[in-house]
Amino acid sequence: MEKFNIQEYLDSGVIEMYVLDQLSDAEREEVEKLAAQYPEIREEIVEVEEAMGTYHTLEGLTPPDHILSNIMAATAVGSVAAVESKVTPSPKRTLSTLWPMAAGIVGLALATWMYIGKQSAQQELVTLQKTTEDLRANQKVLGDRLQGSEQALNELKGACCAEKLVVKAADQPIASVYWNKNARLAHLKLENLADPGKDKQYQLWAFVGGKPVSIGVVDWEALQKGLVTFEFKNKPEAFAISLEKFGGSPVPTAVKGASDAVVNQG
Numbered sequence: 001m002e003k004f005n006i007q008e009y010l011d012s013g014v015i016e017m018y019v020l021d022q023l024s025d026a027e028r029e030e031v032e033k034l035a036a037q038y039p040e041i042r043e044e045i046v047e048v049e050e051a052m053g054t055y056h057t058l059e060g061l062t063p064p065d066h067i068l069s070n071i072m073a074a075t076a077v078g079s080v081a082a083v084e085s086k087v088t089p090s091p092k093r094t095l096s097t098l099w100p101m102a103a104g105i106v107g108l109a110l111a112t113w114m115y116i117g118k119q120s121a122q123q124e125l126v127t128l129q130k131t132t133e134d135l136r137a138n139q140k141v142l143g144d145r146l147q148g149s150e151q152a153l154n155e156l157k158g159a160c161c162a163e164k165l166v167v168k169a170a171d172q173p174i175a176s177v178y179w180n181k182n183a184r185l186a187h188l189k190l191e192n193l194a195d196p197g198k199d200k201q202y203q204l205w206a207f208v209g210g211k212p213v214s215i216g217v218v219d220w221e222a223l224q225k226g227l228v229t230f231e232f233k234n235k236p237e238a239f240a241i242s243l244e245k246f247g248g249s250p251v252p253t254a255v256k257g258a259s260d261a262v263v264n265q266g
Contacts, residue, residue: 006040015041019048162187167241169257177204177239178227179262186215186239187227193256195220196243203244205252206236215239217248236262 167175178187202218242252
């Protein structure tokens, strides 16, 4: 009687198929009988199970059902082709020839699935990192705006005699000017004006003696954080806003709107 070749059996791929639960009941029973008889086979089963478990732990993934189905379909095709190529197959040649081929197909398919899964996980990680960066940027913007709003509120609380004047365009409010006659400060808040762009700036004007006098150009970025404050020593009669080229203009050229008259000029 020919001696059972354990190494050939281990190399056949049947252990991997056993762990993947892809054997018939009779085949599984044969593996378990041999495992009970040969320690080498028992140890191989344990090692393969541990390897599978380690992969699942590291990747956190389980092969989808359609992947396993494709693997087994490919295995079946490979096995049939191998059988048809033999005129007089024997049990010994079936074990030594078909199982390595099936194991190779299974190994290749699983390796492909692992690669695709890993690439997908890496892409998801990149997307998550980008989302985190965007959230942090938005958090900073909101924090800056909150700080600016608190600062503006404190300024207005300290302005005991501040008068609010609404700058309108076609009866629609586009800005508010809080005029503090004691401190001679004009606190500006835009409400319905779009970003002027890189080449232009809004400019705040005060009417003095019926003529427009420039108070200053508006820093758009600073305005996003809260009120923008201008110092103005004269007594304003009203306020207006114009859109000018970057850096401002000595006279208003594109007036957007004006306010009512200042009640208390100071």
